[in-house]
Amino acid sequence: xxxxxxxxxxxxxxxxxxxxxxxxxxxxxxxxxxxxxxxxxxxxxxxxxxxxxxxxxxxxxxxxxxxxxxxxxxxxxxxxxxxxxxxxxxxxxxxxxxxxxxxxxxxxxxxxxxxxxxxxxxxxxxxxxxxxxxxxxxxxxxxxxxxxxxxxxxxxxxxxxxxxxxxxxxxxxxxxxxxxxxxxxxxxxxxxxxxxxxxxxxxxxxxxxxxxxxxxxxxxxxxxxxxxxxxxxxxxxxxxxxxxxxxxxxxxxxxxxxxxxxxxxxxxxxxxxxxxxxxxxxxxxxxxxxxxxxxxxxxxxxxxxxxxxxxxxxxxxxxxxxxxxxxxxxxxxxxxxxxxxxxxxxxxxxxxxxxxxxxxxxxxxxxxxxxxxxxx
Numbered sequence: 001x002x003x004x005x006x007x008x009x010x011x012x013x014x015x016x017x018x019x020x021x022x023x024x025x026x027x028x029x030x031x032x033x034x035x036x037x038x039x040x041x042x043x044x045x046x047x048x049x050x051x052x053x054x055x056x057x058x059x060x061x062x063x064x065x066x067x068x069x070x071x072x073x074x075x076x077x078x079x080x081x082x083x084x085x086x087x088x089x090x091x092x093x094x095x096x097x098x099x100x101x102x103x104x105x106x107x108x109x110x111x112x113x114x115x116x117x118x119x120x121x122x123x124x125x126x127x128x129x130x131x132x133x134x135x136x137x138x139x140x141x142x143x144x145x146x147x148x149x150x151x152x153x154x155x156x157x158x159x160x161x162x163x164x165x166x167x168x169x170x171x172x173x174x175x176x177x178x179x180x181x182x183x184x185x186x187x188x189x190x191x192x193x194x195x196x197x198x199x200x201x202x203x204x205x206x207x208x209x210x211x212x213x214x215x216x217x218x219x220x221x222x223x224x225x226x227x228x229x230x231x232x233x234x235x236x237x238x239x240x241x242x243x244x245x246x247x248x249x250x251x252x253x254x255x256x257x258x259x260x261x262x263x264x265x266x267x268x269x270x271x272x273x274x275x276x277x278x279x280x281x282x283x284x285x286x287x288x289x290x291x292x293x294x295x296x297x298x299x300x301x302x303x304x305x306x307x308x309x310x311x312x313x314x315x316x317x318x319x320x321x322x323x324x325x326x327x328x329x330x331x332x333x334x335x336x337x338x339x340x341x342x343x344x345x346x347x348x349x350x351x352x353x354x355x356x357x358x359x360x361x362x363x364x365x366x367x368x369x370x371x372x373x374x375x376x
Contacts, residue, residue, distance in 0.1 A: 056083040062094045067102045083114045088122035108165050127173050129166045129181035133188035148195035156279040195274045204268040212265040214296050216256035221251050241257045243306040250303035257296035264289035
């Protein structure tokens with residue numbers, strides 16, 4: 001579009017509630033001078049549909065997620081952060097709508113402009129907090145976070161980020177539809193909440209079945225010890241072998257971890273599934289449940305290894321050894337298929353861990369040590 005930031009004029013009005021409403025205008029160039037006449041001619045060749053959408057390069061770069069271009073524009077012309085489009089949206093509105101986190105952080109670090117940008121509303125009366133509920137359909141989510149619960153958690157984390165930079169008196173602001181930012185967000189994400197609820201229930205039920213299966217195998221293994229019992233005393237024949245202790249401890253831990261995972265997954269099924277539960281409570285429970293489930297599988301593998309070594313030591317037949325090995329395969333596969341889901345959950349969980357002051361201090365220790373070593 002043939003115009004420059006210096007030719008952009010804003011109708012700037014402030015209403016009594018402290019809200020800034022800006023209407024952009026694009027002025028055509030004058031008729032004096034050959035260059036100006038040429039620019040007017042080029043301007044008139046722009047199609048009407050493009051003329052109706054006043055989008056500055058900064059707005060376009062923000063929509064596309066071109067962080068480098070946004071940085072260069074703001075570096076060369078810091079006043080560009082005040083530009084708005086025909087809908088009255090500034091760069092902060094657009095960054096939130098298109099989920100451009102790096103650009104959002106870049107703009108929020110500009111303290112002086114943020115005092116004004118946080119008070120701006122668009123032509124529909126939406127504040128920057130309202131725009132969290134207006135996610136663009138062009139936004140592509142991370143492939144590792146396909147679960148609806150993860151998507152809803154990410155939306156809630158976005159709401160939390162924007163809420164921190166929103167003036168307190170704007171959190172109760174109502175748009176033209178008479179909806180607050182929170183009410184608008186709940187309305188926009190009600191369908192995603194239902195999908196996340198069903199997904200969590202299905203996942204918890206499936207993991208509960210796996211955990212119960214592991215607990216059953218671990219419980220049965222405690223009464224069928226390797227080598228069998230002494231016929232006269234009932235004491236296990238291999239009780240004095242070092243690997244027998246390893247087998248016993250690993251089997252008990254596997255049973256304990258599996259039952260703990262079952263209880264955790266059952267608590268998810270009995271949850272009320274409120275919006276705020278998807279931000280902290282339910283992800284924490286799912287993380288704990290998966291952690292105990294994998295610990296139970298790991299301990300079962302240790303018990304299995306100890307059993308094989310004990311049976312080889314006591315010269316048991318290979319038929320029994322093979323039978324023991326085959327019995328553990330279905331349980332192991334059933335639990336390990338959930339590993340990709342566990343890894344994606346842990347990636348999202350890192351954001352919550354970094355918010356805890358103690359965890360932030362612990363995570364910063366390796367960086368401080370490496371820095372001190374370089375200084376030495």
